[in-house]
Amino acid sequence: MKYRSIGDLRVSSLGLGCMGMSEYYGNQNDEESIATLNYALELGVNFLDTADQYGVGKNEELVGRVLKSVRQQINIATKFGFVRDEAGKVIEINGSKEYVKKACEASLRRLNTDYIDLYYLHRVDPRVPIEETIGAMKELVEEGKVRHIGLSEASSQTIKRAQKVHPIAALQTEYSIWSRDIEEEILPLCRKLNIAVVPYSPLGRGFLSGKLKSIDNLVKNDYRRNSPRFQGENFNQNLLLIQRLEDTACQMNISPAQLALTWLLSNGEDIIPIPGTKRRSYLKENIAAIDIELPKNVKDFIDKTVPVGSAIGDRYPVQSMKLLNQ
Structure with missing residues (x-):
């Protein structure tokens, strides 16, 4: 395994996104998910990403079952902000001081731990000044319940304001060959602020x-069926886009997934992707990307062939798009 840094955390170059183990991507199989988590640890992955809203708490509980015996060796990241009812419907985004404390205590309990290595605000609450939310998270750091603070899908202005209250260790955001919006403003800002x-x-x-x-x-309960990029003619046009990458991957004798991850890793040591999977076979394939070197001419070809804005369709449905870049 190779490692990168988030604050003073030394994390594996690829983390493991655990969301799909409990929700969104079709049916769940806890036994296979647990096996995948344990296999990730065997491969040297020490950075697990979850959130209190994945499976309405069930994902944190799942990760907590594996975390207990290896806690000192693992960096756990979780998130708060989405409030859902028992049926799973999102009621609101809550970044109030009172909710920050309440959400953290609940996550600690489900994860079966007494501290969180990286605690993110999952989405910015437009009703609450970011200074208030980060101030409450700062208190969690001072109490020893959180080691580092992170933001997710925050705008550059929000990042600057948050940074004045407490150092922000990480920004979680969508970033891939077909989602490169952050390269213009947000990525340079993150690098300026470390x-x-x-x-x-x-x-x-x-x-x-x-x-x-x-x-x-895709099975009927896979949420990607509602994603604009996966619908109708958008899907067909995006498929043509991906075929260009498949040809390049074939020439390199690697998989398209490995090419996509290698491209991201080659963009800087401060980038730590968290591909999600609930299957051991895909996990092994993803981790192998760490050892692949991307020739400059191939990277230049990808950047030219799939430039910013190439993907057809928004990242999310309309209502979810309103929560991005806040």
């Missing part, structure tokens, strides 16, 4: 893996 970037969906929710050829391959 904030690590943790890309989620580095494989474009599986699209960049080349394994998805038809929307019919």
